[in-house]
Amino acid sequence: MSEPLLVLDDVTKNYGAIQALKGISFSIGRGEVVALLGDNGAGKSTLVKIISGGLEPTSGRMLFEGKEFLARSPSEAKDAGIETVYQDLSLCTNVDVVANFFMGREITRKVLGVPVLDERAMEGVVAKALADAGTRIPSLRANVEHLSGGQRQAIELNRFVHWGGKLVLLDEPFAALGVEQTRRGLDMIRKVASQGIGVVIITHIMQQAFQVADRIVVIRQGVVAGDVATSQTSPDAVINMITGETLAGAGAASVAR
């Protein structure tokens, strides 16, 4: 097996007296989609924040591409190729798609010795990136505020891929989206992974996990309660890992399928 993209080794996190993570160990491969499941308060968001530089772990270590890794800020994680796409999207809504795509990385050309934005060149790059990904946007010059949630998410993911992202973390990416947009989003995740990018998706929807993930990792009360290939398990078995019930246990029906 090739070297994993990210390895978590006995990662813990305390918030004062609360032990949110009690020693988490698992890995994510290149091109692998891992669904992170668990009940409310299990520790999923805490874990994702630690990976993406939003929080420092209390103890434990991480290896990214075989090297010791600890991001002290989201921008440090981003520089390493790790980014989170949150529900509250990180695009600037009052500028257009092209400006969002290039934010801080604009192409310039010299006019009479003075650098000016090369809008045509940038538009060409964005048009190609979106076309390659099969993403259709009505106008690249539309302000992002006029785009749907699904289109915004697609732009964020395309931008991440274009700028050399290696591991993307998605925290409930489809919570605000309709059926068709969710289907497109799931397709896009598979496409992103097929380019060798690692994907971690937090979802409460069991069906989404089974549709998109290669592996399911279940967190329960701050520990890994299950780490299984999607093809080797079933929704009922995963529900039991989430709730800690036995196979015939009650309470399983409360988890959305």
Ligand SMILES: Nc1ncnc2c1ncn2[C@@H]1O[C@H](COP(=O)(O)OP(=O)(O)OP(=O)(O)O)[C@@H](O)[C@H]1O
């Ligand atoms: N900033 C904080 N201060 C104190 N406790 C926190 C903080 N953030 C999270 N916790 C606690 O840590 C534990 C794990 O929370 P976390 O948000 O990581 O869980 P989660 O699995 O993402 O839950 P959900 O699905 O509800 O978002 C919970 O007991 C939570 O109350």
